[in-house]
Amino acid sequence: MEDKDVHDVFQKLMDDPSFVRWIKSDFKEHNEQWKSYFTSHPEHHSVIDDARAVLIPLRDLDSTSFDTSKVWNRIHDSIMAEVTDRSENKKSRVVNLRYIIPAIAAILIAGLFYLNPFSSHxxxxxxxxxxxxxxxxxxxxxxxxxxxxxxxxxxxxxxxxxxxxxxxxxxxxxxxxxxxxxxxxxxxxxxxxxxxxxxxxxxxxxxxxxxxxxxxxxxxxxxxxxxxxxxxxxxxxxxxxxxxxxxxxDDASVAWMNGTYTFLNQPLSTVFLELERQFDVKIAADENIKAMAYTGFFKRDNMHEALTSVTWPLGLQFSIEKQTVKVYK
Missing domain, CATH: 2.60.120.1440 (Jelly Rolls)
Structure with a gap:
């Protein structure tokens, strides 16, 4: 990619709170989403290293005693380490300071925002x-x-x-x-x-x-x-x-606003996930059941009626024990 394109991608990702959390959590939070994104966009993969160079030094700073010089030193040391590491591998792309430096400046201006991505503002x-x-x-x-x-x-x-x-x-x-x-x-x-x-x-x-x-x-x-x-x-x-x-x-696309969830030829695994969200339960079922296609709807005001709406048309049964629902033939 051209430098300008890399810069645009870098800025866009650094503005996304979920990307910031993904980097700062060592790829634990939101991992599936961002793993999927970079699998689909391998040309953006180098941005991950640059983002780590900027964000990781901020991870354990105390947000109550923000010190600009301390932040600068940490980021500088991190980038220099990254440059050294890449210089040892000639095939690696060199850190492009032309777009990293503005990002650092933005962090120093934003201050606590990057220490706590959701500041008082x-x-x-x-x-x-x-x-x-x-x-x-x-x-x-x-x-x-x-x-x-x-x-x-x-x-x-x-x-x-x-x-x-x-x-x-x-x-x-x-x-x-x-x-x-x-x-x-x-x-x-x-x-x-x-x-x-x-x-x-x-x-x-x-x-x-x-x-x-x-x-x-x-x-x-x-x-x-x-x-x-x-x-x-x-x-x-x-x-x-x-x-x-x-x-x-028709109105089915926004029927959820009134408590009705509709499905057109969707696998039961998708329907089960929605049931779990709406009723705060876990649903257990064999994989062959999860793969069955379902067309219909359920309402969120009564769990037993909702489960019946989904299972009965497919000849399935269910049992409820505390917060776990078992669906079976």
């Missing part, structure tokens, strides 16, 4: 199993979060940069104004003023446009993009894109 909202939450953004836009989801945004930068980081499932009702971006590990959604739903979990990246116009970019499908108008939907899963035009859609 940044807001992080998380929902647990069987929980939904409505969040009001600084401009009056709203986000309805479904179970096991997280949104992050910077209230101080909001006026100039309306950006929300999402992991999970959420519906956005966006006030008109400047560009509004939803960033997920799988891709991003850009709008001006509209309403739309975003599903961003490990198994797929799905966007449904309720009103207005939406631009969708997938990171894991060769940066494919799609423009959506009202009632259009696009799904990116396992490297493939499926576009569903408005005439083939």
């Amino acid at each position: 940044s807001i992080s909202k998380v929902t647990g199993n069987s929980e939904q939450l409505t969040v009001t953004l600084p401009d009056g836009s709203s986000v309805l979060m479904d179970s096991k989801s997280q949104v992050d945004f910077d209230k101080n930068k909001w006026k100039d940069d309306r950006k929300v980081h999402l992991e999970g499932l959420a519906f956005f009702n966006v006030q008109k104004g400047s560009k509004f971006t939803v960033v997920t590990p799988q891709g991003e959604v850009t709008v001006m003023g509209t309403s739309f739903s975003v599903y961003a979990r490990k198994d797929k990246f799905e966007v449904f446009c309720k009103t207005g116009k939406v631009s969708v970019l997938s990171y894991n499908s060769d940066n494919e993009s799609q423009i959506l108008t009202p009632n259009d939907k696009v799904i990116f899963s396992e490297g493939a894109k499926t576009f569903v035009p408005s005439q083939e859609n």
Whole structure:
């Protein structure tokens, strides 16, 4: 890649809280998502080393006594060690200080933000199993979060940069104004003023446009993009894109907002994951059962009825013991 392209990728990733957490946790947090991203984008792999050179020295600094010179020294030593290591391997790419140095400057300016990615200026909202939450953004836009989801945004930068980081499932009702971006590990959604739903979990990246116009970019499908108008939907899963035009859609795409979860020819493994999120249980089943296809729906207001809705049409049975559900033939 050209230096400018590397710089752009580096800056974009360093602005993503989940990427920062992935690097600083030694690839433990969000590992599946970022492992998938770099598998699909091997040309970006060198950015990992550069990000580590910048972020790892900050990992154990005390956020209550931030010392700029201390931060600079740590990052400088880390980069010099990286340069030495790469110089011993002539085939390795040399650290490009032309884009690393601006990143360090940004860290020194941001200070505690990188020691604690969600500082007092940044807001992080998380929902647990069987929980939904409505969040009001600084401009009056709203986000309805479904179970096991997280949104992050910077209230101080909001006026100039309306950006929300999402992991999970959420519906956005966006006030008109400047560009509004939803960033997920799988891709991003850009709008001006509209309403739309975003599903961003490990198994797929799905966007449904309720009103207005939406631009969708997938990171894991060769940066494919799609423009959506009202009632259009696009799904990116396992490297493939499926576009569903408005005439083939109905309210099922956002029925989850009213507690109904619909599935069209989906493996039971996918349905079970949603049941686990909505009812805070673990579901045990043989692999041949998990592979069975299911078309139908369940409601989140009664677990027994929901399990019956899923298992009965397929001739399956279930038993419940505390927080574990066993599904069997």
